[in-house]
Structure formats: C-alpha cells, structure tokens
Amino acid sequence: MAGEDSPPACQYFNLTYPLPFVAHVEINRPQKLNAFTEAVWRELPRLFSYLSTSPSTRAIILSGAGPKAFTTGLDVQSFSEHSILNPSSQSPQFDPARTAQQMRRHVDEFQNAITSIEKCEKPVIAVLHGWCLGLGIDISVCADVRICAKDTRFAVKEVDIGLAADIGTLSRLPKVVGNGSWIKDVCLSARQFGAEEAESVGFVSWVGSHGGKDEVIQEALRWAELVVSKSPVAVQGTKEILNWSWNRSVEDGLKYTSVWNSAALQTNDVMEATKAGMQKRKPIFAKL
C-alpha cells in the first residue's frame, strides 16, 4: 500500500506540486466558503493516507480556495438536514441509547477523517485566511504549523449551534496553546478573534503583514522548501517523536526516542548531510 503512484481522485480538494516534494492541498468549495459536508470530509483520509506514504511528498501545504475563507466549518444546511441530529424523539420507537450508538459511530468516523492530517507522516503547514470557524479550528490544530493572513477571523463556533466541539478542538487546543484562560474563554463564549490575538497566544506562529492570502502561501512555500531540503528520515522522525512525546511523560518520550532512533541513526542521510556540509553543497537524500 505504501508508495502508490497516483493520488486518489478528489472532488473537493485540489492537489498540486508547486515545488519538488512540496504538495499543496486546497479545500476546494469556494462558492460555499469551503464549508464541509459529509462528502467533503470523507475524501480527507484517502488523500492524506496517500500523501503520508507518497515518496514524492516531503511537506504539505493546506489552504482554502478562494479569497474569503479557509473554511467556515460544517455546512449548516447540510448539517441541519442530517437525520442523526433530528431524531424523531416523539416516535414510540425512539430509543436514546440506540440513537447514541449511531451518533458515536458517526462522530468516531468524522474524528478519524480529520485525524488523518495529524497521522500523516509528512509535516503539514496550514495556511489560514478569511473565515476559519468551527471545523476550521479542528482541522488546523491537526496541522503541525499554523500561519495566517492578517485578515483571518477565528471562532471556536460550536456552542453557538448548541454543541461542544467534537472533532478534536477540545482535545488538541490545550496541547498546542499554553494559555488555559484564553482557551476556556474562546471555547465557552464562541467569540471571534483575529490574527494578532491568535499570534499573541501562540495559536499561529506567523502572521502576514498585509491583508491577503497570497503572502501567506509564499511564506508557507519558503518554509516547505526549507524543510524538504533536509533528510526525510530526520524530518519524519522528528514529527513522529514530537507527536508521541506531546501526550506522554518525559520518561516515555525519551525511551520512544531511543528506540526509534536505533534504526533511524543507521540512515545513510547522516553521512550525506555531514559530507555535504563539509563540501558546502546541497545534500541529496534518497526517497522515503
């Protein structure tokens, strides 16, 4: 399954390679502000599984098509028509426990689809602009790096439609932002916040200086170009070890690192990187 040659056909995502080894994934439903129906999120795991093992891909840029939004989140119309969320609770057959089972299966599948971004072996940099609401937050906290345009407007929107964010925001936000008071504030109030605030609390690590998306894409390309010039063994190992350690104690992190590196340190890339450094040339690494 690893290393398959052609990407899966996607209706709602564009996949291009603006630079060697740099994949650009674009959420492509701009006329609906890149809102997600079920058909949209079901495409995600196939796409990111492909990229995870594709030897031609060493870094991924994730952005939204069109000038207005990364994504406004769940497609409200599609959502309100969703049968699961409209249980005919007055019918005699209605059983909250059976409905709960359906819900759980549905949420589990939805979560798994988004988690495929986090599980992707290659670094993912999210380029945010315009609206980044609800599911947009769930998605971007799965990326490794988040940068945004000056005009981006964020909100952990879910309480506004009567629910707790369930596709990952509440589990991942406390891992990536070290400001508990701010996290509780924005998750409980659903209030909007802008790029400057997002940067000051560490939700994004870079903000564009003008208004639009283009300069952020350029910054992402610069970053990705730098990353793909490094040993893919080193880069992918770094992502994996960080993701593992994040959730665990220092002791467990150290042990995992030493076991992981017991194989990784045997790579030819160490020799190649060292030699290239001494010879002041760019190293060339085998595919991975």
Added chain:
Amino acid sequence: MAGEDSPPACQYFNLTYPLPFVAHVEINRPQKLNAFTEAVWRELPRLFSYLSTSPSTRAIILSGAGPKAFTTGLDVQSFSEHSILNPSSQSPQFDPARTAQQMRRHVDEFQNAITSIEKCEKPVIAVLHGWCLGLGIDISVCADVRICAKDTRFAVKEVDIGLAADIGTLSRLPKVVGNGSWIKDVCLSARQFGAEEAESVGFVSWVGSHGGKDEVIQEALRWAELVVSKSPVAVQGTKEILNWSWNRSVEDGLKYTSVWNSAALQTNDVMEATKAGMQKRKPIFAKL
C-alpha cells in the same frame, strides 16, 4: 441532591445574581484582606456543589470583597496556631508517621475544598485585584478564566513560609501556563509579579486599563452574559470535555468527546439554536 432550591448559608461568601443565570460569589472577609481560615475554606465546597447543579446558575463570577485584595491567602495567624503544624516533636509520644497521617488527611480535605471550584459544572471566571497571594493562586487556577485589575500583585508565596504550595498551584499551573521557565522562577523564588507580566505569560487573559476592580467586574459580567446566552448543554459539555482532555492523551480526549456527545447531541438545544439563528432572534434554552 441535584437542583436544590436554596443556597447554603455562608458566613464568608456573598452570593448574588447580578444578571439572570449569572451568580456572583464574593469572598467576604475584607477586613482581613480576604485571608482564609479553616472556617472559610470549609464553606467553599458546599457553595460550589450547590451552584454546580443549580438550574438558575449558568456562569459564576468569583471575586474578593473590598478594594485591597482578591485574597492574601492563608490567614497567617490562624495558620501558625494550627496544632497540626506545631507538633510537639520533643514529647516522648511524638511519632512523625502518625503526625504525617494527620497532615495528609488535613491537606486532602483542604485540596478537595478548593477543587470543588474546578469540578463545578458551570464556568467560573475569576476576577482578581489587589493582592492575590499564595492560596489566591491555588484558587484562581481552579477557575476556567482569569482576568485582573491593573493593580493586581501576585505571588506564589508558599516557599516564604517554609513550604511547597500544596493546595493545587504546583499541579495546575503547568497546565494553564505554557512557560516552564517562568513557572519555575515564580514558584521557587516566591517573587511578586504584576498584571502585565501575568498577561504576557498567559496566567490571565485580560487586564483592566485603569487601576481598580470595578471595570474588571464589568468585563466579567459582559463575558458571563455572553456565555449564559448559549445552550447550557453545549457550555457545560465544553467545560467538562476540556477539563478531561487537558490531563490526557489526544486519543483519550477524542474518545471521551464522542461518548459524551452521543447523548449531548440529542439535545433540543441544537434545533433551537439553529432555528433562532435563521430567525435572527435570541434562542431560549430549557434549564439544566
């Protein structure tokens, strides 16, 4: 036990409802700078257990009475007279192990009293001003959101009286502030710090622009008013899932979320919130 009608009588806390569904709890021992004796903290869990299940309460503001202090922490005089901390270690019957058992029971009860703020199902916003020392830090890290007046002076004061902070600061501060160097600094040195520093490291998420407590209370009221306008099912679920996930791996957080939401998503509030949004009116949610 859920939904009892009348709050417990408290000697050291005022309870008012400045807005519908918004409870205001005031530590009320201003002549002693709101310092805590054992009698004070023993009232806390009864009060917050009541609020936790009171259907008339959807958000809680916690502040200190008087102009000078949120609280200066443990009442030193009361503390130094406390028999447990004055073991007559030269008596022939003195047994450090038996004394330790007494200490442990005492600290456990004290911790449980303060933890009742964290366990309260409703969001708690702490309004800090003046002195916020020692136990004041233990208490405020149990709140969900922390905001403060410009004149607030903080210190993790405990090492100054010969002990390690034992009522929660050392366990919770690293969860709510993402600056390990600063945490170790202030906990090991007991040095004071002000509102600006507290904001820059993320200990508080908002600081007043003038000196006093009033504008912070106003800000808290604005925030609470916003929060109580949302679905209580969504708000309380968000608090609970965040608290659970904070301490656990992403995987365990995601699973808990999907199980929690399997019941919560069946709420009528989703429909009401969606309808109200389309009808551009304020939604009305049943009590919880």
Added chain:
Amino acid sequence: MAGEDSPPACQYFNLTYPLPFVAHVEINRPQKLNAFTEAVWRELPRLFSYLSTSPSTRAIILSGAGPKAFTTGLDVQSFSEHSILNPSSQSPQFDPARTAQQMRRHVDEFQNAITSIEKCEKPVIAVLHGWCLGLGIDISVCADVRICAKDTRFAVKEVDIGLAADIGTLSRLPKVVGNGSWIKDVCLSARQFGAEEAESVGFVSWVGSHGGKDEVIQEALRWAELVVSKSPVAVQGTKEILNWSWNRSVEDGLKYTSVWNSAALQTNDVMEATKAGMQKRKPIFAKL
C-alpha cells in the same frame, strides 16, 4: 552516598561557589565553543549527582565558558568519527538489529547523563549566550529556569545532520513552551532564532538588555541569592512536586503533593520562617 564532602574531579566543567550555597557550573571547553564529545557528557552525571545531595549547595547556575557560546552542541568531528554511526553496512556480518541494540544502549546512556540535570534536587538556572545549538537545547530544557543574553542564537539543529534530536529536546520542549506551531516549526526546519523570539514564546523567561553574557550571570546570581535565602525544604519540595505534576494528571499531582508534604510540613523551617518574618530578620535554615 548523600552529603559527600568533595566534588568529583572534572576536566570539562568548572565548579565554583560565587555566593554561599550558590554553585556555578561552567562548561569549560571554550576553544571548541564548548562542544560536547563523549568524554564531556560522561562527566555530567557525576557532577550533578554530587550537587544534588551536597548540603553546601542550594542553587546552581549553569553557563558556558568563553564569550562565544553556551555550547554549539555535539562535537561534529568527534561525532563523525564515532564508530556506532558508521556501521560498515556492506560487510557480510552487518546486522541492523545488532547495530540498533548498540545504538539504543548508547543513546540511553547519553540521555541519562543529560537527565541528571533535571533530576538534581537543587534548582538549576541556565545562563545562555552566543551559540546555543543542538545539544545546547537538550541541556537547557533540563534546567528549571532559562535566561539569556541578547546576542544568543538558538537552533534545534539536529535535522541538519540527518537525525531527530534524541537527547531530550523533542520530549521536553512541548512541556516547557506552550506554542505547538512554533515548536514544530523550529524542530522541523532547524532554523535559527534569537533571544527576542525565544522570550516571546516562553523558551527563556528573561533576556539581557545589552549584548553580553556578564549581565546575565549577574541576573542569575541575583535570582540564586534570592532562592537560597528560602527554606531548602520548601524549595526542593517545590522543584520535585512541579517535575512530577508536569507529566501527570491534576489528580495524581494533588495526591503526590499531599503525601510529600505530610513529611515536609513537619520541618522546623516553617516555624523559623514564620518567626523570622515577625521579627523582621533573615531566617536561618539547617542544611539539607
């Protein structure tokens, strides 16, 4: 073994006591920019084990000798000659599994050497200046507090030589900095960053205002002087409880605190600190 009188002889580290109870450890290989060979890191655990239980030591300043660097990390020349990293993989006897076993043992020992800084019972403040690369980051995240000169240049350098940082950076950085996007950025790209950026994300908690190392050493001395004036029972308990709680749930942190303090609260230091406070004199604490 506790309380031994004379420190171990070290070739690569200076140990001085600029103030009573304040030890100053200096990495002393300035002509090589304090780069680490295996001989260097093998001295570390003996030194820090000694300091951990030395009653004359209550705080430790860790810095690099010379004007140019805290440390540039692993000594590249020494590293590239290291037989473990040059397996003659084309020999018929070559066995990646056996090589992995050697690697694992080596990395485990290296990790343990650096971890001795974290395990040291006394607070450690790292004074960073000039180059702080690769292993310099692994070392400084083991310290309790990090402060730096204005001219410090940092990089999580490891991917540049084809490997994932394996001596602790990837396990500890997410615990001490609350900005996931930035952590992934610097670890995946190996890009340099300066003192201002280090402070803004919380990697260091203080930056000097001029360029050099001296003012940072002065600041460290002021901090250490303050810390050693406190009860050593309180200070060392605070470090231990923070380190334990950092990795665990709030519940486990609280329980450990109450068990720890059941003995610690019986110290005479509480009485001495309280009395000294009332008598407005400096308290005097017994050795520990």
Added chain:
Amino acid sequence: MAGEDSPPACQYFNLTYPLPFVAHVEINRPQKLNAFTEAVWRELPRLFSYLSTSPSTRAIILSGAGPKAFTTGLDVQSFSEHSILNPSSQSPQFDPARTAQQMRRHVDEFQNAITSIEKCEKPVIAVLHGWCLGLGIDISVCADVRICAKDTRFAVKEVDIGLAADIGTLSRLPKVVGNGSWIKDVCLSARQFGAEEAESVGFVSWVGSHGGKDEVIQEALRWAELVVSKSPVAVQGTKEILNWSWNRSVEDGLKYTSVWNSAALQTNDVMEATKAGMQKRKPIFAKL
C-alpha cells in the same frame, strides 16, 4: 474531622466490635435479602468515612445479615419506580441530553458512595454467602480481601435488566482477577457461578468447607485479629501503596512508595515491633 468519637447513626447497617480494633459492618435488611435502595447506599459513605479515621478501628469485616444473602443487589422494585430511569420520553419537553446530565450526576453519587469502601484507610474483608448479585459484586470488589461460604451464588447480573454494570464491577474486576476470558464470560452472559469457580479464578481467596456463613465469619475474625496485631502505620501504608500502584506503572509505584515511606519509616512502631520480636512479646502500638 479525623478521629471523631461516635459513629453515624445508620438504619441499614449494624456496627459492632467483636474484637478490639475489629469493626463488623453488617448490611441489615435481611427481610429484603439485603437489597439496596437509594436510602441504603446513601448511608455507606458516612459510615466508612467514620471508620476510615476512627482510631479504635484497625480492620473491618463486611457481611450481610440473615442466612440467605450477602445482597441480591439493587432493590428491583425501588429501582423500577426511580423516576430517572423512567423518562417520559414522549413528552414534548423530553430532552435526552438533559436526562443524561441527571443520570450522570446520579451515577457519580452512587459510585462515590460505594468507592468509600475502597478509600477507607483500614483493611476491609468481605464475607460473602448466599446470594451475591449485581451490586453485591460492585461492593465486594471494593473490599481488600474476599472470602465466601460454600453455598454462595454469584452473578454479574446487570445485563439481565438491560444495563452495563455501572457502579464499579467493570472497572475493578479486571484489576483483581487475572482471567480475561472468564471476566468477559460472566459479565456478558450474567450467568451464575458458585464458590468453587470463584476461588479457582481468584475472585475469592478462601472458601468455607461446610455450607453456611458462620465459619466464614470465624475465618474473617481470625484474619482481622492477626492484622490488627500489626503496626497500624505498616498496615494502612501497605493498603494505600497497593491501591495506588495497582493502577499505575511500576516506576510510579516505586516513587510513591519511597515518598510515602519517607515519613512512615520514622514511626516508633519499627522500634516497638523489633524490640517486641526480640523480647518474644506482643508489640503495643499507639492509636492511628
């Protein structure tokens, strides 16, 4: 609160002291086969909190009154009348999420009541006989030691009334019995099993040789008499450390043990036990 003199008045439990320091708690609703209504389980935590800190109590025997049953579990009649489990789901106001909140609060309180047996600082030996069904299993897995009469009939009965055992059996049974296949068998099928089977899988550690309860009470008294002759510091520390370690890694268990014992080893009981051993007399230990 520790060490209060008189036990709480209980309607459904007898408390006697058949031997010095040995408390005997009897579930006392024999005409209903000791089935539990809400009024019954609400008495439990007050009783076991008292015993936990009562200096006159060093071991507890827990058994059921009458010849027929330890307990048949939840009182079915009382249970089926319980409003929470009969939501009028066809009413227009019915909201599964709000009902879930009520359920959760109710189950949490019920769990806490039973957990008070596990949290009791003194060893608890459960004497089982006759019927031991449903809640009887939840209760007995909270005890430290389980012994039973030859005629005891057990069942993890809950699936028979349409629910998963929620008061602790499913969380604790895998910790106390090392036979996963058997656990899944009896929990999924609700089938009955007898004393011999209970002993062979390790659910109980002793079975009487005749039919009745009396010989098991005698065995429990022999065991309790032995235990209360030991140092209470040692016995209570052993229970606490075992309960902590059971749920955690070996590393965390070892650390907790060393911190706990740093106070406990200072007890006078070590000297007294050692001296008494050399003098071939019974040691006398101070109260705890």
Added chain:
Amino acid sequence: MAGEDSPPACQYFNLTYPLPFVAHVEINRPQKLNAFTEAVWRELPRLFSYLSTSPSTRAIILSGAGPKAFTTGLDVQSFSEHSILNPSSQSPQFDPARTAQQMRRHVDEFQNAITSIEKCEKPVIAVLHGWCLGLGIDISVCADVRICAKDTRFAVKEVDIGLAADIGTLSRLPKVVGNGSWIKDVCLSARQFGAEEAESVGFVSWVGSHGGKDEVIQEALRWAELVVSKSPVAVQGTKEILNWSWNRSVEDGLKYTSVWNSAALQTNDVMEATKAGMQKRKPIFAKL
C-alpha cells in the same frame, strides 16, 4: 456506513448464521492448516467492521476450518518470500532507516487488521482446536472469550523464527492472564503447552472433555445463544466499558462508565427486560 446489508465477499473466511443473531466466522484455508498469508489477514478488518455494525449480529463465534488447526500462524513460505524481510542489505543503496520505515508501516497495517476483532462492537468467542500457534495467539487474545478442545496445542512461536511476537500477543497477554512467570516462560521459550495448562493459568476459560472441535463449537453456540438473548445495548456497553477500563485506572474507568451509561440507561431495553422478567417471558429487544 453503519448497518449495511450485505457482508463483504471473503475468499479465506466463511460467514454463516447458525442461530439468529449469532454469526460464525471460520478461517477457511484448512489445506494449509489455516495459515495466514497477507491476502488472508487483509480480509479480516473488512469482515469484522461489517459485523461490528450489522444489526443482525449480536455475537460472533470465531473458529478454524478443518479438523487439524485453529491456525498454525503466519504462512512460513509466504513469509520467507516477503521482500520486506529480505532486505538486500549488501546493496549500496541499502538504508536500514528506510527499510525500518517500510517495516513499521507493514507491521502497523498488520496489527490494525487483527485489532479489528477487538474493536468489533459485538462479543467474540474464539473456539480453539488442534494447532494454535504464533499468530493464532495474537488473534485469540483479541477475542473476548477463549474456549478450546482438549487436543489443542499452543505456542507463542515467534522467537523460533528469530523475532518478537509483533501482532499483539506481547501487549495483550499480560492483560488477560494473571500469571507473569508463566507469560514470560512461554513467550521467551516458545515451548508448546496444552489445553489443561491453558485453562489452569486462565488463558482459556473452558476446555472440552473429549478430543475434538465439535463439542467446543456446541459450547460456543450455547454461550452465544445466551448472550444474544440479552439487551444488545447492555451487552455492547459491557464489552466497550470493559475494554476501556482494562487499560486505565479505576477512576478513569468509573468516569467513562457514568458518561457512557448516561445515554445507555435511557434505553427502552431496561423497561422491556424488567417487564419481561415480571411476566416470565423472553424479552424482545430492538435491533442495534
């Protein structure tokens, strides 16, 4: 995706329904003693995902076709031809780190395939007979209940072919058998053991009295018939809560139980089970 009507086509597994709601899955490669090639295990997750949500399935019997073996494990011939395990390590391009990456992906997929049995929402009872070697152990520890014929011969065979069991035996065996000395013995020595020994240590919970497979199938049918007569809400909740709690602390188990049951207790099955009990008839439960 839930509740799809027709099972996936399988080449290596038979699926029949010997009783209503009871699925029988048979590993069907008897001429090769049910040994597993990659093609075989790749069918497993599709089959068990289907069964997991199929409303017509409430319990699953898993056995091996033919008289000789449950399975002899990995197909040795297929395995030794597998390119991944035959790295041409003498080629100049050979890179142990890149090979490791391929291995990891392969093992992860293999593990996930087998884990689908554990994740299946319906109880699985494994019927073992004849040879049950290597992968046969990995598979059977994923089942909920294990029973076996008198003639069954077991071995944790992997060390005999130079590797540590990597598809789950080493992670799951310590959870289902409470005899550490025996586990280490059989895993380190790869020695065979029989049915009687398997029963005495708790690896299986029932052994047939004659030699063959048929009586074990009959026992499994009796067990499954009993289980499918119970509320599927109760049965599936019991499996899920046990699986969750097994891996976690009692506290986390209790909390998960109360959240899970907050929805599950609202099922109509409680009423139906209670009524049927009083009316002495078999309850009828809606599909799930």
Added chain:
Amino acid sequence: MAGEDSPPACQYFNLTYPLPFVAHVEINRPQKLNAFTEAVWRELPRLFSYLSTSPSTRAIILSGAGPKAFTTGLDVQSFSEHSILNPSSQSPQFDPARTAQQMRRHVDEFQNAITSIEKCEKPVIAVLHGWCLGLGIDISVCADVRICAKDTRFAVKEVDIGLAADIGTLSRLPKVVGNGSWIKDVCLSARQFGAEEAESVGFVSWVGSHGGKDEVIQEALRWAELVVSKSPVAVQGTKEILNWSWNRSVEDGLKYTSVWNSAALQTNDVMEATKAGMQKRKPIFAKL
C-alpha cells in the same frame, strides 16, 4: 561500556557459567541465610549491569547459596543498627522533613539496586528454596520467571517489623499475580505460605516434586538451555516489549512493538532461524 570483558568483583555473589551463555548468580552469604546488608545490595547493580550487556550471557539463573534459604530478606541486626531508622527524635535539631529526605534518597538507591534485575536485558529465572522472605519477594518479582522447591516458605514479611514493603513488592506483585484478594491477604497479614499455594495463585510457574533445591536448579538449567538456543535478538526484544507493555495500554504496547521491530526484523537471525529449521539443524546466532 557495552560488552566489557570481565565481571565486577563481588564479595556476596558467585558468578559461574554452568552452560555456554547461561550465567548462574548465587547470593552467597549462606551462614546468614543469605540475608542482605547494605554492602550486599550495593553489589547487585554492578553485577546485573555487566550481565545486561555481556555478549557471553544470554540467560541468567538467580539462586541462594546453601540448603536453607533463597534469602531471609533484610539483615535484621544490620537494619536495626542503621542510623537512618533510629532518628534521635528527641534531639532539638531533629527535623522530620530532613530525616524524610535522607530516607527517600536511601530508599531510592535501594530500589534502584533491585530494579537492575528487571532492567537487565537478558532473561532472569529465579530459583527459590527454603526461606524466601521480605526482600526475597521484592527480588524475585523482578525476575522474569519464578520456580521453586517444594519446601519453600514465603512471606511478605515487612508489616511484621512495622513497615510497608518498599523495595518493589507492592508495586510489582499486582502485575505478576492476578488474584487481588490473595495479594492483599498476604501483604496485610504477613502470613507464611508454601510452594503449592504460590503455584496455585501464579506467583511461581513450576514447583519441584521432592523437597530440595537441586532439582529446581536442574529445571532452571533446562529452561535456560532452551532459551539460549534461540535468537538473542528475538529473546531480548520479547523481554523488553513485555516489560514495556505490562505497564501501559494495549495501544501504546502495539506502537512500541512496531517501532522496536522495525529494526529488529532486519536481523540476520530470521534468515538463520528459518534456514536452520528447513535444514533441521541448530541455528547459530551472532553474539549480542
């Protein structure tokens, strides 16, 4: 440090090689029933660290010299003279917190010494006979496999001298024996038990049929001979993965296994084992 040629000189332990690759470690203080003074346990970690990486060692037998005891545990006389346990608590300088610090350091070192058996990379089989008391239990639960003579008498003896077992029994016993009721019984009562009982609860996995030690040594030799005939890569990986997984969730166990095996599966031993199997000869494995 790995692979050093000569073992450390030991006063209290004999080291012999009765078979190729099989080390026999004998506790050698028979005139004192192999009781442990501090001088004894301080030799342990050096010995087991040596064996852990010695290429000539693939399995270790651990037994006690003389006919009477594996070990009676701590040397009582030595213990009662130990200054740490005799704090002159009536002296004015006495400080329970400082004494606790000394205790903790001492217990930590003692625990680490015993843990070296568990951490040893090679399998350890403990041969128990005669008295196996107190520390004898702490030591034997660190071994991988435990077998014993028919005349062995065991006791978790510590409460008899006024303390909770602190060198590992309370942390490890619940991991290796799946009978919670029995564990609490023997740990709380300090009662003796014999070989038959030890086998029936799974504390040992084999008991000799006559009275003495010799047949157990013979059985251990047979077992060790079998184990050292296997691939050392496979055997040592199996021990390591089991030890890791024991303490963690199934998910974490599976992941660690796949990372570990990504290097281990590249061993030449797989090919050698497979070839030897087909050629019906004994495989020959390179040293490790």
